[in-house]
Structures are given as structure tokens and as C-alpha cells.
Amino acid sequence: MEESLAITWRRIPERYRLLGTRCITCNGNYFPPRKICPKCRRKGKIENVQFTGKGKIYSFTTIFAPPSGFELEAPYVFAIVELDEGVRVTAQLVDCREEDVKIGSIVRMVFRRIAEDSDEGLLHYGFKFALVR
Amino acid sequence: MIGIVGYGVYVPKYRIKPEEIARVWGEEGERIRKGLGIEEKSVPGIDEDAATLAVEAARNSMAMAGILPEKIGALLVGSESHPYAVKPTATIVAEAVGAGPNIMSADLEFACKAGTSGMQYCMGLVGAGMISYGMAIGTDTSQGRPGDALEYTAGAGAAAYIIGREKTECIAEILATCSYATDTPDFWRRQHAEFPSHGGRFTGIPAYFKHVIASTQLLFEKTNTTAKDYDYIVFHQPNGKFPLEAAKKMGIDEGKLKLGLVTPVIGNTYSGASIIGLANVLDSAKAGEKILVTSFGSGAGSDSFAIEVTDVIESKRGKSPKLADYLVHKEYLDYGLYVKHRKKLKSL
Incomplete structure (x- = not known):
């Protein structure tokens, strides 16, 4: 099912360049961005923070039976990446095979096409990660 | 500057x-x-x-x-x-x-x-x-x-x-630029067409060579320079041969093109081609060295640049x-x- 245009549009900054949020009361970083700090609640103050896109592999697996729209890319490595800012995100790892990857491998954010709605539909872009060699 | x-x-x-x-x-x-x-x-x-x-x-x-x-x-x-x-x-x-x-x-x-x-x-x-x-x-x-x-x-x-x-x-000063363009039907892709069409041999002399040479000569005239004044020369590179042939036709030492000729290892990257070649030159160029770049786009036209590397690089x-x-x-x-x-x- 196609994502609504408004949701796609609203999420462009976080998807294109990992724009997250930080609570300046407790210094907690959040991704996806939050409007309220779950720790500080009403005492918290949230502001946008640009994550660097650098991190390391926390865990990973290989997807052999992909969801619709990702068939051409299978098999591909899918990972939980711990960013340098402490936040964990899930994303595809590009241009590698499972044997290239280790827990703790250093990765960096790359910009890739994520999905396309149909031949005449919208193209969705966003972050994936690549091994730093 | x-x-x-x-x-x-x-x-x-x-x-x-x-x-x-x-x-x-x-x-x-x-x-x-x-x-x-x-x-x-x-x-x-x-x-x-x-x-x-x-x-x-x-x-x-x-x-x-x-x-x-x-x-x-x-x-x-x-x-x-x-x-x-x-x-x-x-x-x-x-x-x-x-x-x-x-x-x-x-x-x-x-x-x-x-x-x-x-x-x-x-x-x-x-x-x-x-x-x-x-x-x-x-x-x-x-x-x-x-x-x-x-x-x-x-x-x-x-x-x-x-x-x-x-x-x-x-990191480099652009000393001068000029362009040369004519309506030349050497290569095109119509709307909705998946692949481009081209004129085969017609893409050579009346298209690539005519525009690359004319634009480069225009730059020489505009800056009162000759090929000898440049340490490196980068021409658009649809293949590994055309830039060297253009240099030969102009009496330019082919050695000046070597560093900026990257199509043999990455192919013709079209809009990226001449400026990826320039980047490969800048990756190792020294302050004071001069670079001449001439691009080519089918249809057809060329842009030329005279560039001098600074010590900021x-x-x-x-x-x-x-x-x-x-x-x-x-x-x-x-x-x-x-x-x-x-x-x-x-x-x-």
C-alpha cells in the first residue's frame, strides 16, 4: 500500500539526512524524532539535532524473503546500527554480503532509493548504511 | 576571485x-x-x-x-x-x-x-x-x-x-570560461524513450571534435594562452580514444591528458565525465599548476575553463x-x- 504523500513529505528530513531530536533537559537523543521526551515528560525540552550518520553495527541479519518492493535487492543485509550519538536505527547495509559484516563494524550513512510506488508513482529516498573500509 | x-x-x-x-x-x-x-x-x-x-x-x-x-x-x-x-x-x-x-x-x-x-x-x-x-x-x-x-x-x-x-x-581559481554551441543532431532521446539514439560516426568530427576544439581554441584566444601554459588538460571523454584524438588534432602533448582521462576505468559518466576527470587532477595537483577543462554535450556544445590551483588545496x-x-x-x-x-x- 502506498504511503500518504503528507507522511512521506513530513518524514523527508529524518529519512534523507537523519535529522533527529534531543531533549536539552536530560541530553537524551531520539530517532525517529519525538515531540515529547519520554523521560522528562513536561519538564523536557525537545530540539532538532543533526546526527552525523556515523555508527557501528549492533546486530545484523540477511533478508532472503524480502517484503514487496525489495525483491530485486534480495538477499541483502539488514542491520541495527548504533549511531555515535547513542541512538539505534534499523536500515539496509548496501554493497556488501553477510560475510563482510561483523558486530562492531564501522558504518556511515549513505543516500539511496528506498522504494517506488509504481511506474508513475512517487520515488522514496532515504538513509541506508555502508561499511567504512 | x-x-x-x-x-x-x-x-x-x-x-x-x-x-x-x-x-x-x-x-x-x-x-x-x-x-x-x-x-x-x-x-x-x-x-x-x-x-x-x-x-x-x-x-x-x-x-x-x-x-x-x-x-x-x-x-x-x-x-x-x-x-x-x-x-x-x-x-x-x-x-x-x-x-x-x-x-x-x-x-x-x-x-x-x-x-x-x-x-x-x-x-x-x-x-x-x-x-x-x-x-x-x-x-x-x-x-x-x-x-x-x-x-x-x-x-x-x-x-x-x-x-x-x-x-x-x-582551492583553485577559475581564471576564465567560455562556451561554443550549435544545433547539431548527433545524439538525442525523445520524451518517453528509454534509450538514446545517435548518429554513429556523425558523433565524431561534426559534433565532438568540432565543439571541443572550437571551445578550447576560444579559451586560448580569450586568455592569450596556448596548450603549453597548462600542466593538465581534461576533455570530455565519451570513450578512451576521442580526447586523445582531439589533443592530437590540436597538437597537444597527450601526456597532459593522462591524469584527467578516467573513462577507461569508470566508463562515460555523461554529465559527470569531464568534471570527474578534473577531480582526479585536483586530487593530486600542486599550487600554481594550471588546468584546462573542456566539456562536451551532444546537441551540441562545449564549455571550457582555465583553472589555477591555489595553496589552499x-x-x-x-x-x-x-x-x-x-x-x-x-x-x-x-x-x-x-x-x-x-x-x-x-x-x-
Whole structure:
């Protein structure tokens, strides 16, 4: 099912360049961005923070039976990446095979096409990660 | 001073050799490899297109320039493989690098020379004082009809250049630029057509050679220089042979073209081709060295630039990957995987 245009549009900054949020009361970083700090609640103050896109592999697996729209890319490595800012995100790892990857491998954010709605539909872009060699 | 504040390149990881393409179409691979001067060409990943290549090159140029993204006043993306027919690639790139929203942005198309056109427009905007910095990108995942001669050379890559005017920031000064253009039907792609058509041998003398030579000579006249005044010369490179032939016709020492001739190892990256070649020269050039660049876009036209490297380059080098870094880690595809990557099968 196609994502609504408004949701796609609203999420462009976080998807294109990992724009997250930080609570300046407790210094907690959040991704996806939050409007309220779950720790500080009403005492918290949230502001946008640009994550660097650098991190390391926390865990990973290989997807052999992909969801619709990702068939051409299978098999591909899918990972939980711990960013340098402490936040964990899930994303595809590009241009590698499972044997290239280790827990703790250093990765960096790359910009890739994520999905396309149909031949005449919208193209969705966003972050994936690549091994730093 | 108008100059280059930072530049960045990007070339995808995948490669295919002409012998592998020739195997499928019953051609002689070695003859084609030697005839075109192509050892291998780059192929985009399945999830890569002209916009994603442009973003990677743009991020690399930002890393070298060391400027805040919101300082970029214009962002122009030249390509003949923009992902959308209508909807700008430039706004995608601007958002991805954190530039804007107070930014002039537009997509350009002039076959293989839209990247250098963008550089000229940024020079004009910066020179007029309308903006402090402008980013020009040449990016392409170029198309070649299966079995056509273009399939052996059509590669994928991008280069981004940030143009500014502060002497303390410019890694190279752009001393002069000029252009030469005529209506020449050597290569085209109609709307909705998947692959370009071309005039075969007609793409040579009346198109590539006429425009590259005329524009280069115009630059010599404008700057009162000759080829001897330049340490490096970069010509548009649709294959590995044409630039060397153009140099020979002009009596230029072929050795001056070697460093900037990268099509033999990455293919013709169309809008990125001449400026990726320039990047390879800048990756190792020294302060005071002079570079001449002439692009070519079918249809047809050429832009020429006289560039002098400054000593600022030493302090900015190493802040972003060099072209050579993208040539180390590569993976070869067979024709079947290549067809999958380029989505050339209708059922895909």
C-alpha cells in the first residue's frame, strides 16, 4: 500500500539526512524524532539535532524473503546500527554480503532509493548504511 | 576571485567489462576494448540513481568545503537521467545536504555537459554578488540500448563543485570560461524513450571534435594562452580514444591528458565525465599548476575553463574521498546481473 504523500513529505528530513531530536533537559537523543521526551515528560525540552550518520553495527541479519518492493535487492543485509550519538536505527547495509559484516563494524550513512510506488508513482529516498573500509 | 571552494565525486561499486557485454552480443570483446579504450565501466547499484549519486558527491564536496549548508545560495543539478521527468532532482539534493530553503535550485540538461553549465551559472551568480556559494553537480546513470555501441561505455558517476569567491577558501581559481554551441543532431532521446539514439560516426568530427576544439581554441584566444601554459588538460571523454584524438588534432602533448582521462576505468559518466576527470587532477595537483577543462554535450556544445590551483588545496585535501578511493573496492557483474541492475528486462 502506498504511503500518504503528507507522511512521506513530513518524514523527508529524518529519512534523507537523519535529522533527529534531543531533549536539552536530560541530553537524551531520539530517532525517529519525538515531540515529547519520554523521560522528562513536561519538564523536557525537545530540539532538532543533526546526527552525523556515523555508527557501528549492533546486530545484523540477511533478508532472503524480502517484503514487496525489495525483491530485486534480495538477499541483502539488514542491520541495527548504533549511531555515535547513542541512538539505534534499523536500515539496509548496501554493497556488501553477510560475510563482510561483523558486530562492531564501522558504518556511515549513505543516500539511496528506498522504494517506488509504481511506474508513475512517487520515488522514496532515504538513509541506508555502508561499511567504512 | 571566483574559484572552487570544494569538490566531491562519487562512483558506484559495480563494474562490467566490455568483453562480458561483447560475449552476449557476439562481438569481439578485445577489439571493442581496444577500439573504445575502455577497460571497464561503472554500473549503479539497484537502489542508486542520478539523485542518490548526486547526494553522495554533494556531501563529499561539503566535507571538503567546510561550509555550513545553509550558506549555499544556489544548487544546480545537471543530468540526462534525472529520476523524474517533472520534479526537480535539485530539491532532493538540497534537502539531503541540509541546504535551503532559501536557495535557488534547478535541474539542467545538456547531454554530457550540464554539469559544467551549472558551474558557469554558479560563477555568474557568485560573481554578481547574488550568492556567496553555489553548488553545481553533474550526475548520470547513463543509458545505452542493449547491443548498441553505447552500452560498452555508458557508466554511472557524479561530481559536485562548490563555487565561491573568498580567496582564503578557494582551492583553485577559475581564471576564465567560455562556451561554443550549435544545433547539431548527433545524439538525442525523445520524451518517453528509454534509450538514446545517435548518429554513429556523425558523433565524431561534426559534433565532438568540432565543439571541443572550437571551445578550447576560444579559451586560448580569450586568455592569450596556448596548450603549453597548462600542466593538465581534461576533455570530455565519451570513450578512451576521442580526447586523445582531439589533443592530437590540436597538437597537444597527450601526456597532459593522462591524469584527467578516467573513462577507461569508470566508463562515460555523461554529465559527470569531464568534471570527474578534473577531480582526479585536483586530487593530486600542486599550487600554481594550471588546468584546462573542456566539456562536451551532444546537441551540441562545449564549455571550457582555465583553472589555477591555489595553496589552499593542501589544507583541504583528505577531508573527502578521492576518486582513487572509489576505484579500489569494486565488484564485477556478469551481463545477467547487469541487466538486473539497470532494469533492462521489461518484466522487472
